[in-house]
Amino acid sequence: MANSEAVESLAGPASAAAATARAEELKKELWRLVREISESEDCSVESYEDASRALDALKDIRFRGSVSSKEALACQRKAEGKMEPAGVPKHFLCPISSETMRDPVILASGQTYDRLFIQEWFSSGNRTCPQTQQVLSDFTLTPNHLVRSMISQWRIEHGLTLPPQDHEQGGLITRKERNALRRILDKISSSSNIPEQKQAVRELRLLTKQNGSFRALVGENPDAISHLVSVLSVPGLNCDLQVQEDAVTTMLNLSIHESNKKIVGDNPQAVALLIEALRTGNMETRSNSAAALFSLSALESNKVKIVKMGAMKPLVELLEQGSHSAKKDAGSAIFNLCISHENRAGALMEGVVGVLLKSIADQSLVDESLAILALLSRDQEAVEEIAENGGVASMLSLVKDSDRTRNKQNNKENAAAILFAICMHDRTKLREVAEEEEKTGSISHLAENGTPRARRKAAGILEKWKKRLRSTHYSC
Numbered sequence: 001m002a003n004s005e006a007v008e009s010l011a012g013p014a015s016a017a018a019a020t021a022r023a024e025e026l027k028k029e030l031w032r033l034v035r036e037i038s039e040s041e042d043c044s045v046e047s048y049e050d051a052s053r054a055l056d057a058l059k060d061i062r063f064r065g066s067v068s069s070k071e072a073l074a075c076q077r078k079a080e081g082k083m084e085p086a087g088v089p090k091h092f093l094c095p096i097s098s099e100t101m102r103d104p105v106i107l108a109s110g111q112t113y114d115r116l117f118i119q120e121w122f123s124s125g126n127r128t129c130p131q132t133q134q135v136l137s138d139f140t141l142t143p144n145h146l147v148r149s150m151i152s153q154w155r156i157e158h159g160l161t162l163p164p165q166d167h168e169q170g171g172l173i174t175r176k177e178r179n180a181l182r183r184i185l186d187k188i189s190s191s192s193n194i195p196e197q198k199q200a201v202r203e204l205r206l207l208t209k210q211n212g213s214f215r216a217l218v219g220e221n222p223d224a225i226s227h228l229v230s231v232l233s234v235p236g237l238n239c240d241l242q243v244q245e246d247a248v249t250t251m252l253n254l255s256i257h258e259s260n261k262k263i264v265g266d267n268p269q270a271v272a273l274l275i276e277a278l279r280t281g282n283m284e285t286r287s288n289s290a291a292a293l294f295s296l297s298a299l300e301s302n303k304v305k306i307v308k309m310g311a312m313k314p315l316v317e318l319l320e321q322g323s324h325s326a327k328k329d330a331g332s333a334i335f336n337l338c339i340s341h342e343n344r345a346g347a348l349m350e351g352v353v354g355v356l357l358k359s360i361a362d363q364s365l366v367d368e369s370l371a372i373l374a375l376l377s378r379d380q381e382a383v384e385e386i387a388e389n390g391g392v393a394s395m396l397s398l399v400k401d402s403d404r405t406r407n408k409q410n411n412k413e414n415a416a417a418i419l420f421a422i423c424m425h426d427r428t429k430l431r432e433v434a435e436e437e438e439k440t441g442s443i444s445h446l447a448e449n450g451t452p453r454a455r456r457k458a459a460g461i462l463e464k465w466k467k468r469l470r471s472t473h474y475s476c
Contacts, residue, residue: 088100089150091112092147094114094117095113095131096117096121097114097117097175097176098174099114101114101147102115103116103143104147104148105118105141105143107141108136108138108140109136111129112144118130118141119141122139173217177213177217178217180207180214181207181214181221184204185200185221185224185227187199187200188201188204188230189230197243198243201228201243204218204228205246205247205249205250208254215254215257216260219257219259219263225264225269229247229267232244232247232273241282244277245281247273248281251264251270251289252292255292255296256295261295261302262302264292265296265301265306271309271311274289274292274293274311275310275314277289278290278293278314286314286322287329288329290318290326290332291332293306293315294329294333297333297337298336300340303339303340303343304343307337307343311337312343312347312349316330316350316351319331319334319355319356327359327364327365327368328365331368334347334372335368338375339375348381348382353382353389353391356369357391360398361394366411367410367411370398370415370418373391373418374418377422380425383425383426386422387422387425387426392429395415395422396436396442398412398415399416399443399446400436400440409454410451412446412450412454416453416454416461420457420458423464424464427468430464437465443458444458446458
């Protein structure tokens with residue numbers, strides 16, 4: 001059916017039942033948009049425009065008793081993913097994006113592309129013409145003024161304006177990607193075909209891994225994440241470890257995109273999925289779940305929320321029991337979460353200090369464990385627990401290490417910070433540190449040769465000990 005014929009058939013007199021049904025749909029859509037506009041601080045202009053169109057269409061039905069041709073065309077465009085009408089001339093479409101070109105340019109191969117898309121093609125390391133596969137030695141982009149003028153005239157004749165350009169750090173969302181997402185979500189939502197649902201989740205994982213613009217596109221779709229989470233409640237899929245892994249890895253991929261951190265973090269079902277995967281998934285799934293929580297916790301508003309939902313216990317368990325890479329992911333997540341003072345008590349309650357000291361003793365995760373302990377040592381309760389669990393001896397052994405590589409120097413710095421916190425809190429531990437200093441001079445050596453922070457902490461320990469000696473002398 002031609003485009004004009006499609007619009008005419010939609011715009012013709014509708015039955016009373018059809019008009020009523022459409023009115024109900026419009027009311028629901030309008031209510032959703034009004035809530036989005038009133039509750040969101042960064043609502044897009046498009047939402048206001050969609051609300052205006054929905055209101056106009058509802059007015060048409062109420063007072064004219066039919067669906068207007070204007071709404072019919074809007075509905076058709078929305079069904080097509082907000083793309084151009086089907087009658088757009090083929091030579092107006094960019095071969096990469098399949099969308100009408102905004103800034104057509106000619107390559108040395110003679111082919112025309114939209115500037116932003118061909119620039120992204122080249123910036124990704126490609127050196128060929130996408131259509132001809134000809135290797136290019138000249139990457140000059142020459143404006144195609146003729147095609148640009150023809151497109152502009154065509155738009156005017158069809159009453160079209162340029163839609164806003166979607167992008168994420170230079171990644172451009174194409175028509176193919178919109179269509180692919182729509183197809184995947186349709187498959188995921190179909191509860192009658194389990195193999196198709198599994199394949200759709202797998203495909204979503206791969207696309208969000210490969211393409212930054214696809215990550216942005218999924219985040220823009222308010223139902224996409226909920227559809228993905230719902231798969232794991234479907235009988236036949238809820239115990240499938242591969243589906244769980246694919247869903248969690250998709251969440252990890254999505255969380256990389258900055259604006260998605262809030263979208264995923266604000267979705268209780270999504271965070272609950274990640275926490276459940278930490279408890280029940282295979283090692284790859286648990287590792288990816290920890291990595292996703294680490295990524296989400298970069299946003300301050302997500303930190304407390306994640307811990308309140310129960311993430312700390314399975315993270316500490318993974319830190320203790322996981323593979324090396326899983327431990328690193330768990331450690332990174334715990335560190336990020338404990339930046340928030342509110343979360344430190346929860347980490348202590350789950351036994352994180354003992355796990356960290358054991359990791360240091362086993363030489364399995366020294367760098368990350370020291371960083372977390374140094375962060376926790378800002379709290380007195382943590383300092384007490386570190387001291388009670390042999391933390392002084394452990395830190396002194398690190399300070400005495402003669403290795404002067406950058407990594408070891410950073411470890412000595414954190415060890416000195418932890419020792420300083422312990423000595424400020426417990427005089428008996430200060431004596432233990434001083435005895436080691438008298439034997440090896442390791443604290444003095446660090447005060448002279450460590451990193452700036454390590455020198456300050458070591459000097460602070462020495463000064464504390466001297467003050468105690470002076471006070472003891474005077475009291476005698």
